[in-house]
Amino acid sequence: MTPSAYSVHPTPVGDALIVMSDEGLVALQLIDGAPGDRLAELSVALGAVPDRDATAIGPVAAELDEYFAGRRRAFDVAIDWRLTRGFVREALQVVCRIPYGETASYGEVALGAGHPNAHRAVGSACARTPISLIVPVHRVVRSDGTIGEYGGHPGVKRYLLDLEAAAGE
Structure with a gap:
């Protein structure tokens, strides 16, 4: 299991809980309020609690901001598909x-x-x-x-x- 990091990033449709691993984006979920419950569910699925690290989500946050500003039509971030089968x-x-x-x-x-x-x-x-x-x-x-x-x-x-x-x- 690779280390993971998370942070919350504001978007026009609500706060986004973003979880990254060494392989890429593991989760991006819109949340209402504090990320506690969602983060707990993701931690169980990942087998570890991600560290809070706003710098780790920087590239994803930047791409989201560009998307919502109408300047991005495709995302370049790598996706870590480990939570899907x-x-x-x-x-x-x-x-x-x-x-x-x-x-x-x-x-x-x-x-x-x-x-x-x-x-x-x-x-x-x-x-x-x-x-x-x-x-x-x-x-x-x-x-x-x-x-x-x-x-x-x-x-x-x-x-x-x-x-x-x-x-x-």
């Missing part, structure tokens, strides 16, 4: 290929992951992703084009989709 990882890696400003349906993601009937499993993978924003699960929509949920915060999903649409104009 099997179909969840496959589906999330397909999600990473959805172009900026575009959307794909849960069914399209399932097809891209080689499991054309697994659209509900794609929904579960998106809901359980340890890495939001940089793994753009906000770009996955229902087959009828409606946006659906986003961790219980459809307003955040709408904001992200609108941000990308406006930057693409």
